[in-house]
Every structure is written in structure tokens, then in C-alpha cells.
Amino acid sequence: MRAITMKEFGGPEVLQLTEVPDPQQRPAHHLIDVHRAGVNYADMHVRNNDYISPVELPYIPGNEVVGTAADGRRFVGLTRGGGYAEKALVHHRTAWAVPDDITDEQAITLALQGQSAWHLLFTSAELKSGQTVVIPAAAGGVGSLAVQLAKQAGAKVIALASTEEKRRLARDLGADAAVDSGSANLTEEITEGAGGPVHVALEMTGGPVLPAILGALAPHGRLVVYGYASGQMSDLPSRFLIEKSITVSGFGLPNLYSDRDALPTSIEALFGAVREGWLKPVTGGVYALGDASAAHSAMAARTHVGKLSLDATR
Structure with missing residues (x-):
């Protein structure tokens, strides 16, 4: 599969599009084909090697994805890295089925942010x-x-x-x-x-x-x-x-990932608020997967508004 891989820490240029092995199915996880991967400030800290939780290289960034499982169900979920890719594993406890009336662009704003x-x-x-x-x-x-x-x-x-x-x-x-x-x-x-x-x-x-x-x-x-x-x-x-x-x-x-009630409660409330029309996610830009460095540059420059994401299908 295609994925954004970091082999060193540094500026946006270290985010390189590479071919890597597909992740292997694991117990208690969904293996999904990623539609959108969220871009967050935490990803920039990881790239700069000043994140609170250090990572080991080589590393695929990205902690928030929405996509489709093998059975056709759409999920939005949280990962501990690995999101900037065409496929990703999300644990059952931090993945939620996306209602049909919620779009990918809306869903990707909700899981982490x-x-x-x-x-x-x-x-x-x-x-x-x-x-x-x-x-x-x-x-x-x-x-x-x-x-x-x-x-x-x-x-x-x-x-x-x-x-x-x-x-x-x-x-x-x-x-x-x-x-x-x-x-x-x-x-x-x-x-x-x-x-x-x-x-x-x-x-x-x-x-x-x-x-x-x-x-x-x-x-x-x-x-x-x-x-x-x-x-x-x-x-x-x-x-x-x-x-x-x-x-x-x-x-x-x-710190809420292991809580059996906290995140299911909030994601359902957020889905409901979007469905009711009073919560309007703001999309700041969708970049092709290979343009992850451009997305990071935009975030660093603070020129965007709303949510930045990567389209893993292009």
C-alpha cells in the first residue's frame, strides 16, 4: 500500500510517500481502507520530535481515520500512528460506525478534534x-x-x-x-x-x-x-x-481510550448534533495523500481554517 513514512525528524519534507506492506489483521481491530486521514497539531510535534510521547523511526504518522471495512461498513476511528496510509488498523474500542447521513468529511472532524x-x-x-x-x-x-x-x-x-x-x-x-x-x-x-x-x-x-x-x-x-x-x-x-x-x-x-463510556457517549452526541444541523464541521482543505507535506506547511503557517485532512484514495 501507499503510505507517508518518516525516516527522519525534521520539516514537512521528511513526509515521504512510499510503498509499505499492508497491515495484517489483528484481534479486536478493524482493518479499513482509509478514505480520509485527519491532520492534527500532534502530527507536527511528532514530525519535529518534540511530541510528549516519542516515536521510533521509520514511522507512519496519523491518529485519526475514516474508511470502509471488508464488510462494507464505514468506521471513523483513532489510532496510535499509521493513519497516513491507504489501509489502517483501528481498535474496536476506538472505532465507531458512521451513520449513513454523516459524510466522510464530517466524520473526520469528529473522532479526535x-x-x-x-x-x-x-x-x-x-x-x-x-x-x-x-x-x-x-x-x-x-x-x-x-x-x-x-x-x-x-x-x-x-x-x-x-x-x-x-x-x-x-x-x-x-x-x-x-x-x-x-x-x-x-x-x-x-x-x-x-x-x-x-x-x-x-x-x-x-x-x-x-x-x-x-x-x-x-x-x-x-x-x-x-x-x-x-x-x-x-x-x-x-x-x-x-x-x-x-x-x-x-x-x-x-487517556480516555480505555474508558468504555466516555468516547462512545461523546461520538454519538456529536453525530446527533451534526444530524440536527446545529453543529457544522468546518473543512479547511483536503490534500492528496502524497501532499501531506503541503498540509503540514499550511498548518504550520496557520493560514487554514477548520479541519485539514488527507484523501488516501488519491
């Missing part, structure tokens, strides 16, 4: 109706879904995005205010948009953005950290946390 958005808001942050929430990268894959989920839950949404085009999209998706994530006065602009300190904030940028968001939290506020897209980790100011009694938690979706 959709469920991340869901559990960030409702499991980790425990967001409630009437609360105010800050959502970073609000025009991206996780962010664009989180804006809609939070708004539907009755929260006031403050979106962060780097360009006016992206801020406009966030407002169109339901954000009550949209703030330039690169502002030198980020704390002040968040609190102004929110009408005061906020109850909940998500954070995936790192660097100077994290302390700026912390500054906008109200006493007893909650911060959930789920990434460091800037490539910079940030130290948490413990004195500041104590003074405002702020709760900080980390989030990584793989």
Missing part, C-alpha cells in the same frame, strides 16, 4: 450554562467545534484568533466576542469582550499566551491546557494560582 472539544468543555472544564469561556484557535479544528458546542450549552463564548477572517468565522459560528490572539493586551481584551473576568478558559498555544489567559480568569476559574502549538511550554505561576484559587488541569484524549 470533535471529541477533544467535547471533553475539554464538559469533562475537564465542567462548563455550565451562563458561564463565560475563552476558546483559543477558534477557527481551527478543535476551536471551531468548541465554539459551537459551548454556545449550544448556553455559555458566553470569547473566541481567540489571529486574523480578522478567522475572528469573523468564529463570530459566525456563535462566538459572542472575538479577540486577536496576538494582542499585546490580551488579558484586557478578553475581559473587555467578556464583560469581566471569565469562568473557564481552554489553552493550546503556550508561550506568553498562557499567562495572559490566566490573567483573565476570575477567582475560582478553571483552565484546561491541551497543547502548545507555539512549540513553547509555559511555566505556571503558582503564586498567581493561589491568590485567585485557580484550578488548572491538563487534557489528552488518549
Whole structure:
């Protein structure tokens, strides 16, 4: 089969289209013909060799696929690598049958980024109706879904995005205010948009953005950290946390893979929301499998909106 293989770490150019043996069927797994493979920030960290969980080379990236099993059923599923390929194995516990009225393009947004958005808001942050929430990268894959989920839950949404085009999209998706994530006065602009300190904030940028968001939290506020897209980790100011009694938690979706209820519950809720029409996945671009390096370049440049994916059939 064709697959994107990394034989070294580095820039997008290390993502090479190669011929590799087909994966062999294993117990408790579906072997699927991949239609779409999701592209995520985690894949960039793997490529740069700065991911939290190191990988061994040679390596096929990709943790999110949608495709068809031998019996004709469509599945969307989560993998631990191996997704950038024409065929992939997905464990029964992290694979879900896709309803006929959900397209491949919709499904590929939901398995990793959709469920991340869901559990960030409702499991980790425990967001409630009437609360105010800050959502970073609000025009991206996780962010664009989180804006809609939070708004539907009755929260006031403050979106962060780097360009006016992206801020406009966030407002169109339901954000009550949209703030330039690169502002030198980020704390002040968040609190102004929110009408005061906020109850909940998500954070995936790192660097100077994290302390700026912390500054906008109200006493007893909650911060959930789920990434460091800037490539910079940030130290948490413990004195500041104590003074405002702020709760900080980390989030990584793989920690829910062994939970028999969490992911089945969220994926069914997401399918239902798309079916009802109020959750609208945003597609930022579909690249041929061999153009994985171009997809990574677009993600690194942050020129895209919504979900990036690879079409493994071309």
C-alpha cells in the first residue's frame, strides 16, 4: 500500500510517500481502507520530535481515520500512528460506525478534534450554562467545534484568533466576542469582550499566551491546557494560582481510550448534533495523500481554517 513514512525528524519534507506492506489483521481491530486521514497539531510535534510521547523511526504518522471495512461498513476511528496510509488498523474500542447521513468529511472532524472539544468543555472544564469561556484557535479544528458546542450549552463564548477572517468565522459560528490572539493586551481584551473576568478558559498555544489567559480568569476559574502549538511550554505561576484559587488541569484524549463510556457517549452526541444541523464541521482543505507535506506547511503557517485532512484514495 501507499503510505507517508518518516525516516527522519525534521520539516514537512521528511513526509515521504512510499510503498509499505499492508497491515495484517489483528484481534479486536478493524482493518479499513482509509478514505480520509485527519491532520492534527500532534502530527507536527511528532514530525519535529518534540511530541510528549516519542516515536521510533521509520514511522507512519496519523491518529485519526475514516474508511470502509471488508464488510462494507464505514468506521471513523483513532489510532496510535499509521493513519497516513491507504489501509489502517483501528481498535474496536476506538472505532465507531458512521451513520449513513454523516459524510466522510464530517466524520473526520469528529473522532479526535470533535471529541477533544467535547471533553475539554464538559469533562475537564465542567462548563455550565451562563458561564463565560475563552476558546483559543477558534477557527481551527478543535476551536471551531468548541465554539459551537459551548454556545449550544448556553455559555458566553470569547473566541481567540489571529486574523480578522478567522475572528469573523468564529463570530459566525456563535462566538459572542472575538479577540486577536496576538494582542499585546490580551488579558484586557478578553475581559473587555467578556464583560469581566471569565469562568473557564481552554489553552493550546503556550508561550506568553498562557499567562495572559490566566490573567483573565476570575477567582475560582478553571483552565484546561491541551497543547502548545507555539512549540513553547509555559511555566505556571503558582503564586498567581493561589491568590485567585485557580484550578488548572491538563487534557489528552488518549487517556480516555480505555474508558468504555466516555468516547462512545461523546461520538454519538456529536453525530446527533451534526444530524440536527446545529453543529457544522468546518473543512479547511483536503490534500492528496502524497501532499501531506503541503498540509503540514499550511498548518504550520496557520493560514487554514477548520479541519485539514488527507484523501488516501488519491
